[in-house]
Amino acid sequence: MIMFEKQTKVWLVLTIVLSLLALGSACSKTPTEGPSENAGAPTGKMFAPKGNEGTVTGVIAYNGTAPAPKKIDSSADPVCGQRNPNLSTEDTVVNNGKLANAFVYIKEGTLADGTKITELSFKAPSEPVVLDQNGCHYRPHVLGIQTNQQLKVTNSDPTQHNIHPTPKNNPEWNQTQPNGAPPIEKTFARAEVLIPVKCNQHPWMKSYIGVLKHPFFAVRGEDGSFTIKGVPPGTYTVAAWHEGGATGTEKTMQVTVPASGSVKADFAFGGATTASAGKGLEMMPALELPMLSRH
Numbered sequence: 586m587i588m589f590e591k592q593t594k595v596w597l598v599l600t601i602v603l604s605l606l607a608l609g610s611a612c613s614k615t616p617t618e619g620p621s622e623n624a625g626a627p628t629g630k631m632f633a634p635k636g637n638e639g640t641v642t643g644v645i646a647y648n649g650t651a652p653a654p655k656k657i658d659s660s661a662d663p664v665c666g667q668r669n670p671n672l673s674t675e676d677t678v679v680n681n682g683k684l685a686n687a688f689v690y691i692k693e694g695t696l697a698d699g700t701k702i703t704e705l706s707f708k709a710p711s712e713p714v715v716l717d718q719n720g721c722h723y724r725p726h727v728l729g730i731q732t733n734q735q736l737k738v739t740n741s742d743p744t745q746h747n748i749h750p751t752p753k754n755n756p757e758w759n760q761t762q763p764n765g766a767p768p769i770e771k772t773f774a775r776a777e778v779l780i781p782v783k784c785n786q787h788p789w790m791k792s793y794i795g796v797l798k799h800p801f802f803a804v805r806g807e808d809g810s811f812t813i814k815g816v817p818p819g820t821y822t823v824a825a826w827h828e829g830g831a832t833g834t835e836k837t838m839q840v841t842v843p844a845s846g847s848v849k850a851d852f853a854f855g856g857a858t859t860a861s862a863g864k865g866l867e868m869m870p871a872l873e874l875p876m877l878s879r880h
């Protein structure tokens with residue numbers, strides 16, 4: 586009887602100790618799970634339009650003589666030559682003195698009510714942004730997208746492509762897309778201007794993706810002008826980015842967007858102003874040489 590009581594006590598103590606241990610380890614796990622998962626989540630107050638938003642408009646001029654586009658040797662993949670016999674470089678496309686493929690965006694600034702634009706959160710649009718591979722080049726050459734908005738990569742060519750963005754602030758990926766394959770769908774969690782995209786199958790293919798938290802950006806159209814709509818009244822730094830050099834060339838300007846009004850932001854590239862552009866792009870050094878030899 587005494588033996589039995591002793592054994593029961595030992596078991597009781599063991600059970601209590603084991604339960605406490607289990608509880609302890611369960612408790613120590615919980616706090617470590619949260620923060621790292623929420624790193625990409627939006628912070629700050631959600632932007633809500635007030636109905637008095639304005640626009641930023643402008644033109645992107647190109648000073649001096651633009652380098653002529655170079656014909657691309659696509660003999661590595663005969664399908665590309667058949668699809669697009671006049672494939673040429675797209676790094677500096679100038680029409681009537683206006684530069685194409687510049688990415689214009691609001692870099693920073695303060696709304697009329699004193700809120701910093703970088704401290705606001707913005708809802709990602711539900712419609713995806715499409716990057717198509719068509720005629721063995723990317724359409725469009727430069728695109729803008731919001732963080733967590735869907736990027737849909739399509740292949741319209743009867744050949745295989747390999748999409749390979751090389752970001753610095755977002756995870757790098759590299760995916761083969763054979764002809765007829767379904768679209769590749771991706772998102773970028775962090776803002777980054779701009780992410781170079783290359784094709785491991787066709788070394789001449791490149792495009793750039795500008796990722797921003799907010800929707801205040803535009804890619805300069807073929808006609809030479811751009812419009813950024815829905816901008817809350819305030820004072821901002823507007824930046825215009827164009828490829829070339831290791832990380833591209835960016836020019837900035839201060840503007841004040843009036844309530845329900847419009848402000849102009851005209852930029853100019855080319856001429857002597859691109860002298861500081863730096864070395865050729867790592868991904869396609871051969872194609873950048875004609876641009877550098879202008880100086």
Ligand SMILES: [Cu+2]
Nearest residue numbers: 746784786787
């Ligand atoms: Cu390709």
